[in-house]
Amino acid sequence: MRQLKKVVSVAGIRIGGNNPVVVQSMTKTKTANVRDTVRQIRRIQRAGCELIRCAVVNRDDARALKEIREAATIPLIADIHFDYRLALAAIEAGVHKIRINPGNIGERWKVEEIIRAAKGSxxxxxxxxxxGSLPGGIIEKYGRPTADAIVEAAEQALSVFTENDFSDIVISAKGADVPDTVEAYQILSARFDHPLHIGITEAGLPFQGGIRSAVGLGILLNQGIGDTMRVSLTADPVHEVAAAYTVLSALGLRHRGPLLISCPVCGRCDVELERIARAVDRRLKAYQPFLKVAVMGCVVNGPGEARDADFGIACGKGLGAVFVRGKEVRRVKEDKLVDTLFEVIDENIDN
Ligand code: SF4
Incomplete structure (x- = not known):
């Protein structure tokens, strides 16, 4: 059951309430390089990204934001650490949201300056x-970044906003440790009604990082926690977006394009199933609707095992079957199997 939070709107993209979990990512270019940054934003957007964040490290980055905002067609978030003046410059440049870590902005008045500017805009x-950047006092108290330490840092940071009567807030409390991060979000969700941006930070390369993120975010989303998410990967941000949709789709929360189901292969299989599955996966990228498409290793068990799939193929020795919702509709030579599958899909859907 979704834990309903207040709704925060980022240039029309609504985060919280009963709105779908919003998928976001971050550019990996130098923000001051407007051309590369905009190009990357467009690629990530085509992959399904709905909010994009850019690191603002210096004045050149801040200056570039205006041009990026004008060229990009998804809401732009400026990511600021340490220097409150960069946050002010980003707001001035017209970004749609800013992300700060109040713990490293320094004195309270600097955070208050940012709050004033955000309110004004x-x-x-x-x-x-x-x-990784909890205030020193909290680390001394807890010894390491435990869930309670993360929550205490969040509460400290939020108090400045509450005292300045600013509630247009999204909270995130990302950690690199999955159980600590999950627990921290569970506590924060119970205590606050601000929407939550969830993620596992420094998750790793795509295979490991995708799994670590899926475990942490999957637990939270399955408990109704999380209003927007990023899967942080050491990889092209397009993979972050694809991974986020895979997590959401696995939980039945959101789907983007078809889902390939393929059997794990056993001794009954007589073909190179992985190669066939990859070929089907590549061709499915051209399709928009949510479809379950199965690639199964044998004709005897395949269609039955993938009864739930909308379309599928079951490979055999020399011959294979194309099936629609568990029922065989064509039997063709193995080398025609993939083409026939797509003919059957095209006959049955409007792409
Ligand atoms: S579909 Fe056939 S080949 Fe694939 S795992 Fe099942 S029994 Fe084995």
Whole structure:
């Protein structure tokens, strides 16, 4: 059951309430390089990204934001650490949201300056706690970035916003440790009604990082926690977006394009199933609707095992079957199997 939070709007993209979990990512270019940054934003957007965040490290980055905002057609978030003046410059440049980690912005008045500017521009702020940069006092108290340490840092950071009567907030409390991060979000969700941006930070390369993120985010989303998410990967951000949709789709929360189901292969299989599955996966990228498409290793068990799939193929020795919802509709030579599958799909759907 979704834990309903207040709704925060980022240039029309609504985060919280009963709105679908919003998928976001971050550019990996130098923000000051407008051309590469905009190009990357467009690629990520085509992959399904709905909010994009850019690191603002210096004045050149801040100056570039205006041009990026004008060229990009998805809401732009500026990611600021340490220097409150960069946050002010980003707000001035017209970004749609900023993300700060109040713990590293320094004195309270600097955070208050940012709050004043955000209020003036009517944009929300993500208060982004990160286990790697908790205030010194909290680390001394807890010894390491435990869930309670992350929550205490978030509460400290949020108090400045509450005292300044600013509630247009999204909270994040990302950690690199999955159980600590999950627990921190569970506590924060119970205590606050601000929407939550969820993620596992420094998750790793795509295979490991995707699994670590899926475990952490999957637990939270399955408990109704999380209003927007990023899968952080050491990889092209397009993979982050694809991974986020895979997590959401696995939980039945959101789907983007077809889902390939393929059997794990056993001794009954007489073909190179992985190669066939990859070929089907590549061709499915051209399809928009949510379809379950199965690639199964044998004709005897395949269609039955993938009864739930909308379309599928079951490979055999020399011959294979194309099936629609568990029922065989064609039997063709093995080398025609993939083409026939797509003929059958095209006959049955409007792409
Ligand atoms: S579909 Fe056939 S080949 Fe694939 S795992 Fe099942 S029994 Fe084995």
């Amino acid at each position: 009517g944009i929300p702020v993500r208060v982004g706690i990160n286990s």
